[in-house]
Amino acid sequence: MRVKLTRIEKRHNRKKFDCENKDLNDFLAHSARTSDKKRMTRTYVLEDPGDPNTVMGYVTLTSTSIDIPDECYAGRKLKNPVPALLLAKMGIDKRYKGQGYGKRLLTFSIVTASEVSDKIGGIGLVIDAKDEEAKAFYVHRGGSDLEVIDESGLKLWLPIDICDYLATLQQQKSQQKPGA
Ligand SMILES: CC(C)(COP(=O)(O)OP(=O)(O)OC[C@H]1O[C@@H](n2cnc3c(N)ncnc32)[C@H](O)[C@@H]1OP(=O)(O)O)[C@@H](O)C(=O)NCCC(=O)NCCS
Numbered sequence: 001m002r003v004k005l006t007r008i009e010k011r012h013n014r015k016k017f018d019c020e021n022k023d024l025n026d027f028l029a030h031s032a033r034t035s036d037k038k039r040m041t042r043t044y045v046l047e048d049p050g051d052p053n054t055v056m057g058y059v060t061l062t063s064t065s066i067d068i069p070d071e072c073y074a075g076r077k078l079k080n081p082v083p084a085l086l087l088a089k090m091g092i093d094k095r096y097k098g099q100g101y102g103k104r105l106l107t108f109s110i111v112t113a114s115e116v117s118d119k120i121g122g123i124g125l126v127i128d129a130k131d132e133e134a135k136a137f138y139v140h141r142g143g144s145d146l147e148v149i150d151e152s153g154l155k156l157w158l159p160i161d162i163c164d165y166l167a168t169l170q171q172q173k174s175q176q177k178p179g180a
Pocket residue numbers: 019020021024088089090091092093096097098099100101102103104128129130131133134136137138140141
């Protein structure tokens with residue numbers, strides 16, 4: 001059975017979630033739903049097909065306004081500050097790591113950045129990596145298309161033309177699937 005990606009709801013068991021990062025666990029347990037209800041952020045969860053209330057992973061998206069440094073090639077002609085979609089938080093429960101679910105949430109975020117930008121504008125997906133290990137995951141997936149945009153080195157930007165390209169590839173992939 002395919003793992004479902006859905007908006008966070010009251011029924012989801014947020015307190016049992018453990019991605020081995022306290023801040024990310026605490027955000028899901030105590031803040032994600034309230035923030036979602038107030039439309040400050042949107043949180044999407046992957047449900048375990050065997051128990052749909054079990055959260056396998058989550059991603060929290062919101063809008064942001066950022067300054068792109070002059071050194072960024074893709075940002076040369078932009079006038080700061082610029083709007084973008086922010087991947088604020090993401091975690092996969094330790095029981096489900098290493099099975100492609102982080103990749104699925106990142107792809108979802110990239111496709112969302114493309115869709116939102118098409119409707120209201122936005123220069124791509126900005127990612128707040130929590131630490132160097134998290135950054136390594138994003139760099140592994142995004143490669144040289146990801147640009148570092150702050151001095152900490154943990155704020156990353158995937159330009160909108162790359163998001164659009166990856167979203168198109170993703171659409172073609174899902175159309176090729178039987179029954180899609
Ligand atoms: C980082 C995290 C989201 C990755 O999720 P995951 O489901 O285990 O990752 P996936 O199985 O989708 O991995 C996809 C690919 O990334 C690679 N990868 C996973 N974690 C990686 C890391 N920390 N560094 C480099 N590469 C990594 C995998 O090897 C895999 O490579 P492949 O496609 O070439 O085979 C997860 O480990 C996690 O929740 N970590 C703790 C919280 C965190 O750091 N969140 C992100 C910060 S906001």
